[in-house]
Amino acid sequence: MTTPAAPPRLVVGITGASGAAYGVRLLERARDLGVETHLVVTPSGVLNVHHECGLDRRALESLAAVAHAPGEIGACIASGSFDTAAMVIAPCTMKTLAAVAHGFGDNLLTRAADVTLKERRRLILMVRETPFNLAHLRNMTAVTEMGGIIFPPLPAFYHRPQTVAELVDETVERVLQLAGIATARPQAWAGLGQTTPASPSRT
Incomplete structure (x- = not known):
């Protein structure tokens, strides 16, 4: 008898940078796709999710399969x-970027990122800041040299989005595909005059 394949696991970090909608939507779409998500959200991340999305910690954590506290350094x-x-950090503050770039495993979020890099797994940082100073750029270079992927949530407009939600959805779908989730469906550029299927709509 064949044993059913286990669902893919995705670690999701949410920090206090603006752009909480990306982390929230990432959790929602991962759940829709049957992905087992492990969430770590920093205290400032909780504050920002509440400010930008109107969700408290309990509502946010309910979107994940498993939620871990930042201080739970013995977590799986x-x-x-x-x-x-x-692992995806969405959004990622410059402080968290710096901690990852310099190997500061001082909490569960940065420890999980360090583990992802050392195991040669895909680490995607949705960094949020503008403009960048030299420290930001050097830290992004360092993470890239270690195998991480710097993915600022810069929206695409070729599919002619009509709402902010559509911009968020398309970016999240691209990130999920980049994270190796085969069932993610971002809109591909088909060439001028061609059409592509729309990204999954919100229910």
Whole structure:
């Protein structure tokens, strides 16, 4: 008898940068796609999710399969033996970027990111700041050299989005595909004069 394949696991971090909608929508879409999400949200991330999306900690954590506290350094995602497909920090503050770039595993979020890099798994940082100073750029270079992916949530307009929600959805779908979630469906550029299927709509 064939054993059913386990769902893919995705670690999701949410920090206090603007752009909380990306993290929230990432959790929603991952759940829709049957992905097992492990969430770590920083205290400032909780504040920002409440300010920008109107969700409290309980509502946010309910979107994940498992929620871990930042201080829970003994959690499963702190070990490379716990297999995951990828980790996404959405959004990612410059402070968190710096901690990842310099290997500061001082809480569960940065420890999980460090584990992702050392295990040669995909780490995607949706960094949010503008303009960048030299420290930001150097930290992004360092993470890239270690194998991480810097993915500022810069929207595409070729599919002619009509709402902010459509912009968020398309970016999240691209991130999920980049994280190795095969069922993600971002809109591909088909060439001028061609049409592509729309991204999954919100229900």
